[in-house]
Amino acid sequence: MPVLLAGGGLVGLTTALLLRQHGVEVTLVEKRATTSAQPKARRFHTRSMEVFRELGLAATVHDAAKDLVGHDHMAAGRTLAEAERLPLWSPPGSAEAEADISPEPPTLIAQDLLEPVLRAAAVDAGASVRFQTELTAFDQRDDGVVVELVDHGRGERESLRAQYLVAADGARSRGREALGITGSGRGAVGAPTVSAYFRADLGEVVRGREFNLCHISHPAAPGVLASVDGRHRWVYMGPDGLDHDWPALLRTALGVPAPELEVLSLMRWRAEMLVADRFRAGRVLLAGDAAHVMPPFAAAGANTGILDAHNLAWKLAAVLSGRAGPGLLDSYDAERRAAGWFAADQSTRRTAGFADPTAAADPTLAHPYVLAGGRFRYPAGALVLGPDDVADAEPVTEYAPAVRVGTPLPHRWLDAARTRSTVDLAGPGWALLSGGPTAATAVEDLPVHAVELDGLPPGRCALVRPDQVVAWRGDDPATATRVRADLLAAPVTVSG
Numbered sequence: 001m002p003v004l005l006a007g008g009g010l011v012g013l014t015t016a017l018l019l020r021q022h023g024v025e026v027t028l029v030e031k032r033a034t035t036s037a038q039p040k041a042r043r044f045h046t047r048s049m050e051v052f053r054e055l056g057l058a059a060t061v062h063d064a065a066k067d068l069v070g071h072d073h074m075a076a077g078r079t080l081a082e083a084e085r086l087p088l089w090s091p092p093g094s095a096e097a098e099a100d101i102s103p104e105p106p107t108l109i110a111q112d113l114l115e116p117v118l119r120a121a122a123v124d125a126g127a128s129v130r131f132q133t134e135l136t137a138f139d140q141r142d143d144g145v146v147v148e149l150v151d152h153g154r155g156e157r158e159s160l161r162a163q164y165l166v167a168a169d170g171a172r173s174r175g176r177e178a179l180g181i182t183g184s185g186r187g188a189v190g191a192p193t194v195s196a197y198f199r200a201d202l203g204e205v206v207r208g209r210e211f212n213l214c215h216i217s218h219p220a221a222p223g224v225l226a227s228v229d230g231r232h233r234w235v236y237m238g239p240d241g242l243d244h245d246w247p248a249l250l251r252t253a254l255g256v257p258a259p260e261l262e263v264l265s266l267m268r269w270r271a272e273m274l275v276a277d278r279f280r281a282g283r284v285l286l287a288g289d290a291a292h293v294m295p296p297f298a299a300a301g302a303n304t305g306i307l308d309a310h311n312l313a314w315k316l317a318a319v320l321s322g323r324a325g326p327g328l329l330d331s332y333d334a335e336r337r338a339a340g341w342f343a344a345d346q347s348t349r350r351t352a353g354f355a356d357p358t359a360a361a362d363p364t365l366a367h368p369y370v371l372a373g374g375r376f377r378y379p380a381g382a383l384v385l386g387p388d389d390v391a392d393a394e395p396v397t398e399y400a401p402a403v404r405v406g407t408p409l410p411h412r413w414l415d416a417a418r419t420r421s422t423v424d425l426a427g428p429g430w431a432l433l434s435g436g437p438t439a440a441t442a443v444e445d446l447p448v449h450a451v452e453l454d455g456l457p458p459g460r461c462a463l464v465r466p467d468q469v470v471a472w473r474g475d476d477p478a479t480a481t482r483v484r485a486d487l488l489a490a491p492v493t494v495s496g
Contacts, residue, residue: 001025001026001027001160001161001162001163002024002025002026002162002163002164002316002320003019003024003025003026003027003162003163003164003165003166003316003320004026004027004028004029004135004145004147004160004162004164004165004166005019005026005027005028005029005165005166005168006028006029006030006135006147006165006166006167006168006169006174006175007028007030007167007168007169007170007288007290008028008029008030008032008035008115008119008129008131009030009035009036009111009115009168009170009288010041010111010114010115010118010288010302010305010306011168011287011288011289011302011305011306011308011309012028012030012166012168012169012287012288013028013115013118013119013121013122013129014051014118014305014306014309014310015166015168015287015308015309015312015313016028016122016125016127016129017055017057017118017121017122017125017127018051018055018309018310018313018314018428019127019313019316019317020122020125020126020127021054021055021125021313021428022313022314022316022317022428022466023317023321024313024316024317024320025126025128026127026128027127027128027130027160027162028122028127028128028129028130029130029133029134029135029149030129030130030131030132030133031132031133031134031135031152032131032132033131033132033152033153034131035112035115035116035119035131036111036112036115037112037265038111038112038197038265038267039110039111039112039197039226039228039233039235040110040111040112040302041110041111041114041296041299041301041302042068042108042109042110042111042212042226042228042299043106043107043108043212043299043303044061044106044107044108044109044114044302044303044306045106045299045300045303045371045372045373045374046101046102046104046105046106046369046372046373046374047102047303047306047307047372047373047374047408048302048303048306048307048374049061049102049104049105049106049107050102050103050104050423050468051306051307051309051310052104053103053104053423053424054424054427054428054468055121057117057118057121058104060117060121061107061109061114061117062107064109064113064114064117065107065108065109065113065114067229067230067231068108068109068212068227068229068230069108070210071108071210071211071212071227071230072088072108072212073085073086073088073210073211073212074086074211074212074213074214074215075209075211075213075214075215076214076215076217077214077215077216077217078216078217078218078255079216079218079252079253079254079255080202080205080206080214080216080225080253080254080255080256081205081254081255081256082255083209083211083214083215083216084209085209085210085211100411100412100413101369101373101399101411102373102411102421102423103411103413103418103421103423103424106372108212110228110229110233111302130151132151132152132153133149133150133151133152133153134149134150134152135147135148135149135169135174135175136148136149136150136174137178138165138175138178138284140165140281140282140283140284143163144161144162144163144283145161145162145163145164145165145283145284146159146160146161147159147160147161147162147165163283163320164283164284164285164316164320165283165284165285166284166285166286166287166312166316167284167285167286167287167290168286168287168288168290168305168309169290170288170289170290171272171289171290171293173286173289173290175284175286175290176276176286176290176291179278179281179284181276181277181278181281181286182276182277183274183275183276183277183293184274184275184277185272185273185274185275185293185341185344185348186273186348187272187273187274188270188271188272189270189271189272189273189295189348189351190270190271190295190351191240191270192240192268192269192270193223193237193238193239193240193268193269193270193271194237194238194239194240194241194242194244194266194267194268194269195235195236195237195266195267195269196235196236196237196238196246196249196250196263196265196266197228197233197234197235197263197264197265197266197267198233198234198235198236198246198250198261198262198263198264199232199233199234199260199261199262199264200232200234200250200254200258200260200261200262201231201232201258201260202231202232202234202254202256202258203230203231203232205254205256206227206230206231210227210230211227212226212227213225213226213227214226214227216236216253218252218253218255220249220252221238221239221249221250221252221253222238222239223236223237223238223239223253224236224237224238225237225253225254236250236253238253240268242266242268246263246266247261247263250263271295271296271297271348271351272293272294272295273293273294273295273344273345273347273348274292274293274344275291275292275293275337275340275341275344276290276291276292276337276340278333278337279291279308279332279333279336279337279340280329280330280332280333285312285316285329285332287305287308287309287312287336288302288304288305288308288309289301289305291305291308291336291337291340292304292305292340292341292343292344293344294343294344294347294348295347295348295350295351296347297347297350297351298343298346298347298350298371299372300343300344300346300347300371300372301343301347303343303372303374304339304340304343304344307336307339307374308336308340310467311332311335311336311467311469312332312336314428314465314466314467315328315329315331315332315382316329318488323488324488324489325488325489325490327489327490328382328487328488328490331380331381331382332381334378334379334380334381335378335380335381335382338376338378338379338380339374339376339378342366342371342376343371343376346365346366346371349362349364349365350362350365363397365397366396366397367395367396367397367398367399369399370394370395370396370397370398370399373399373401373408374408375394375399375401375407375408376394376407377393377394377404377406377407378406378407378469379406381406382465382471382487383405383406383469383470383471383472383487384405384471384472384483384486384487385405385406386405386473386474388473389404389405389406389473392404392455394406394407400454401454402453402454402455402456403433403453403454403455403456403462403470403473404455404470405470405471405472405473406469406470407469407470408423408468408469408470409422409423409425409426409433409453409462409464409468409469409470410422410453410454410455411423412451412452412453414451422449422451422453423468425447425449425451425464426464426465426466426467426468427466427467427468428466429447429466430446430463430464430465430466430484431446431447431448431449431463431464432446432447432448432449432461432462432463432464432477432480433448433449433450433451433453433456433461433462433464434448434449434450434451434460434461434477435450435451435452435453435456435457435458435459435460435461435462436450436452436457436458436459437450437452437458438450443477443478443480443481444481446463446480446481446484448477455473456473459475460473460474460475461473461474461475461476461477461480463480463483463484471483471484471487472487
């Protein structure tokens with residue numbers, strides 16, 4: 001088979017969907033019997049939603065997320081009953097400016113609701129999705145990877161051969177460990193924490209004060225309450241210790257009797273920053289938590305993994321089809337390892353502020369939409385950085401999206417009805433943008449679009465990859481096809 005995917009979480013399922021969009025046959029194996037039973041990740045940023053938009057799933061995801069519409073605020077108080085909502089952060093300018101950040105707004109949806117949507121879509125797209133099937137070992141060879149599987153449902157073992165193996169099997173990745181890939185980072189961050197997942201009808205308690213996260217400062221139960229569905233399901237991240245009287249502790253934090261409160265599960269964890277020192281080892285590639293673990297306080301972990309999938313899928317498809325050489329996959333490591341480090345570092349820097357949402361912001365923090373919008377600029381990879389591009393650096397502490405090599409294409413509506421965006425011009429194929437009101441003539445098989453965007457003056461062109469990242473800027477549209485061929489044959493990066 002062309003690709004075997006180990007891991008059936010958010011990243012594995014998204015990778016399967018993107019590979020199928022590119023026509024790649026893929027088998028996904030997951031040792032669990034079903035998708036996540038825990039809410040875990042809940043906030044999906046604009047770039048992740050743009051990926052789902054490309055897959056035709058954005059509307060489905062928004063519909064599944066309807067219970068948490070309007071829950072974007074933070075709140076704080078001694079108890080939940082006493083908590084007040086904090087002002088909602090917004091970018092400089094009007095509310096209209098915020099709406100124009102992306103064609104897709106960020107979405108609050110619990111992981112245990114999103115994963116079934118992605119699993120069903122992957123099956124519908126033709127992926128072979130096998131739960132209760134565990135990757136136990138693999139042997140990498142020159143012409144492929146031989147994987148050993150155990151089907152726990154049938155109690156059978158089997159061997160399969162794949163051209164490539166993608167390990168999206170979580171923070172304790174068997175694939176990463178088998179390859180002996182080490183990690184770098186700050187390690188454990190902060191004190192151990194227990195997440196108590198519980199059920200209680202708090203709809204009337206929070207009515208008019210709906211929130212995403214609520215900081216509780218009660219001395220006997222300090223922690224953070226996360227809304228999973230806005231009424232019945234909640235996660236409280238509180239003091240370490242599985243042996244607490246958790247129902248009593250939770251009622252103290254809530255400040256209400258909550259007579260029918262039921263603790264569903266307890267999970268002890270500690271925030272950690274660790275980024276794999278390699279994302280590629282021959283025919284095995286790491287994605288998601290297998291490649292980078294970060295504190296959850298910027299809601300960046302799952303989103304960074306989804307962008308791993310977006311970056312990797314088109315490259316694997318190009319290599320498998322013979323349109324690109326295997327060297328293209330080296331650009332996955334060069335690009336996504338740097339991006340993973342940026343997201344993990346920023347998430348770690350936000351740890352201190354997470355404990356006190358009213359504290360002054362750390363001046364080293366990137367602008368929230370730079371992180372949330374995935375606008376980290378790739379320093380190297382499948383792109384051509386000329387002298388002008390090196391000088392035109394993407395700002396980090398302010399949000400100023402423009403057509404810059406190594407960054408995602410910025411959004412601008414293309415029609416008065418606001419149904420079509422510049423983001424829709426690329427993916428799953430390549431595109432060539434022409435600055436100004438008039439498009440250049442067609443260039444071989446590259447569709448050409450006239451756009452008016454910052455960083456693309458009249459007469460200037462930009463080559464955009466299938467993952468909507470700008471790969472090259474220049475003055476001659478005819479040069480674009482040669483640039484694309486060079487990038488596919490052997491990634492070119494000119495850095496200053």
